Amino acid sequence: MTEAECVECGGDVALSDDLETGEIIDCGTCGAELEVIDVNPPVLDRAPELEEDWGE
Amino acid sequence: MTEAECVECGGDVALSDDLETGEIIDCGTCGAELEVIDVNPPVLDRAPELEEDWGE
Amino acid sequence: MTNGYTREELLAAHDDLIDASASDCLYTDGGEPREPPVVVKIGGARAVEPEGAVQDIAHLVANGRKVVVVHGGSTAVDETLEELGEEPTYVETPSGVSGRFTDERTMEVFTMVMPGKLNTELTATLRGAGVDALGLSGVDGGLLTGKRKSAVRVVEDGKKKIKRGDHSGKITDVNTQLLETLLDGGYTPVATVPMLADDGVPVNADADRAAAAIAGALGAELVVLTDVEGVYEDIDDPESLIASAATPAEFEAVKNAAEGFMTKKVMAATEALEGGAAKVIVADANVRDPITTALNGGG
Amino acid sequence: MTNGYTREELLAAHDDLIDASASDCLYTDGGEPREPPVVVKIGGARAVEPEGAVQDIAHLVANGRKVVVVHGGSTAVDETLEELGEEPTYVETPSGVSGRFTDERTMEVFTMVMPGKLNTELTATLRGAGVDALGLSGVDGGLLTGKRKSAVRVVEDGKKKIKRGDHSGKITDVNTQLLETLLDGGYTPVATVPMLADDGVPVNADADRAAAAIAGALGAELVVLTDVEGVYEDIDDPESLIASAATPAEFEAVKNAAEGFMTKKVMAATEALEGGAAKVIVADANVRDPITTALNGGG
Numbered sequence A, B: 001m002t003e004a005e006c007v008e009c010g011g012d013v014a015l016s017d018d019l020e021t022g023e024i025i026d027c028g029t030c031g032a033e034l035e036v037i038d039v040n041p042p043v044l045d046r047a048p049e050l051e052e053d054w055g056e
Numbered sequence C, D: 001m002t003n004g005y006t007r008e009e010l011l012a013a014h015d016d017l018i019d020a021s022a023s024d025c026l027y028t029d030g031g032e033p034r035e036p037p038v039v040v041k042i043g044g045a046r047a048v049e050p051e052g053a054v055q056d057i058a059h060l061v062a063n064g065r066k067v068v069v070v071h072g073g074s075t076a077v078d079e080t081l082e083e084l085g086e087e088p089t090y091v092e093t094p095s096g097v098s099g100r101f102t103d104e105r106t107m108e109v110f111t112m113v114m115p116g117k118l119n120t121e122l123t124a125t126l127r128g129a130g131v132d133a134l135g136l137s138g139v140d141g142g143l144l145t146g147k148r149k150s151a152v153r154v155v156e157d158g159k160k161k162i163k164r165g166d167h168s169g170k171i172t173d174v175n176t177q178l179l180e181t182l183l184d185g186g187y188t189p190v191a192t193v194p195m196l197a198d199d200g201v202p203v204n205a206d207a208d209r210a211a212a213a214i215a216g217a218l219g220a221e222l223v224v225l226t227d228v229e230g231v232y233e234d235i236d237d238p239e240s241l242i243a244s245a246a247t248p249a250e251f252e253a254v255k256n257a258a259e260g261f262m263t264k265k266v267m268a269a270t271e272a273l274e275g276g277a278a279k280v281i282v283a284d285a286n287v288r289d290p291i292t293t294a295l296n297g298g299g
Ligand SMILES: [Zn+2]
Pocket: A006, A007, A008, A009, A010, A011, A027, A028, A029, A030, A031, A032
């Protein structure tokens, strides 16, 4: 279990050991959705809002 | 070695044992090109003239 | 191709059609028909099996109606992927909708199957029925364009994730001038996806929504043919069929009733109406003259 | 896509082009250019690698020249056949020419690769270069039609044979009205095979001959880009290059000189001239501005 800093509020975000790139973590402090950009060391960024769309 | 009749001149056409459907035989008598329509029993017909063409 | 009709049946159907819409259909004075064009969406879940639709389209076109055909063919894409030893990738979105994840290779196969195999086949079939059909993908002449979406939100093993490398997009513009030029020239456009994204890349888009975008842009009547018989208020009660809706408000009721894969069709229908379509009908593909029947409001 | 030119180079090339044909190129009074259209045939033996051609086509179109692009891609068809576990079938004709035997399955793969993968790719690439490109197969709008040939004469193991089940044909008609409608609308048609045979079936036809048929029908100048630098009177002597021919008679000399795979290009060129093409140039694809260079008569 490691920790990282929320890019929105600066609060601590707990990270599980099976963290994956692309995973979305909710900040427990401010509720922001954070995307795991890199795993080792962990890098978080605000997860992009993406409209739901589908193809064929 | 069997024989068949030329559909053009009625002459005898000698057929080899390894005759194949689609094969073109030249009539030794009149020179007509004959297509092997069937092998057993052998059926001959005048081979169609086909313009030479190619694709991609 | 089998015709499936005797000459007498065709003539009778022809008379019916003229009777049904005599006030706004044929003009012996050479005037233009005042009816809006019809956009017919065929194929989908069970690939393209459009025999009934083909005859009906031929009939409509022979009567002077302007028709744009749109087709999908997702199943055929999966089949070809499997023949090539590739695994089709489907992902679940946060709202529970399942959708294809289109990586670069899948996109390549997608173009082979959609504008390649299926569109060529359908265009040839329509031409065989006397329709001056002309196949187009959304890339051709910039027919269907919009924003690229290379990332999607998915749910994998219960985790929310951003998945990148997707080749999909959202259609925001339709080249109606191209369609009108072709329709005026007597052609019947046969359109399919991919669309062309704003980064210049051909990408995946839902064919129902492509049909909706086209119908909206042309102010056309949209007939979406499916294997099921429309949208049901109660999906287990065949009597609860909602045959058509003419306004976004009416469609709100339909929307609430729709379940499963019909969600996409209803969403597309809503988009068509909001985009300017004259009318949207989701109808059973498996009846004789499915389009004429749908347009004449019954079965 | 990399551009390959600086802005200054593009401007200089632009000036050159205008200088070279100032008398019949740009009209500030809005008049129509008097030049015939250009049909550009790209791709072939080494599939489609058209970067130089794409820039050059964009340049020609920006200068108001009407351009129709035609592409082949036989190698890509073979690659996809192999990926699908199929063996491409080539047969030898009595006169010694090697040609593809196109059975039903091969035809299906053919439509996947030609109007599907390659045409969509090239159309998107051209659009990325600013050309309002629109892809068409010979099936679309009946662009390329003619007689079906389902049987071919072949030589197998030294025996002459009739082989049936072939999907090929001979292009006898081009829908010039469709091309002119699109050209007048500002589009650049990107055409490819299959053609549509008189029995309603899409079939294989040689892309060089398709380009020739189109050039003939439009009275266009035909530029056939190849990996070799033209036709040689003596194929082992680079000095014996025959750069162009303007009449069937001139081409008779070229014909006698052609060897190997060039035979087909020369046959196609002859057909183009006999069909009404203004000029035919077989030119090296691997130079900068290959089309402009060819049209301006040098290298
Ligand atoms: Zn936070």
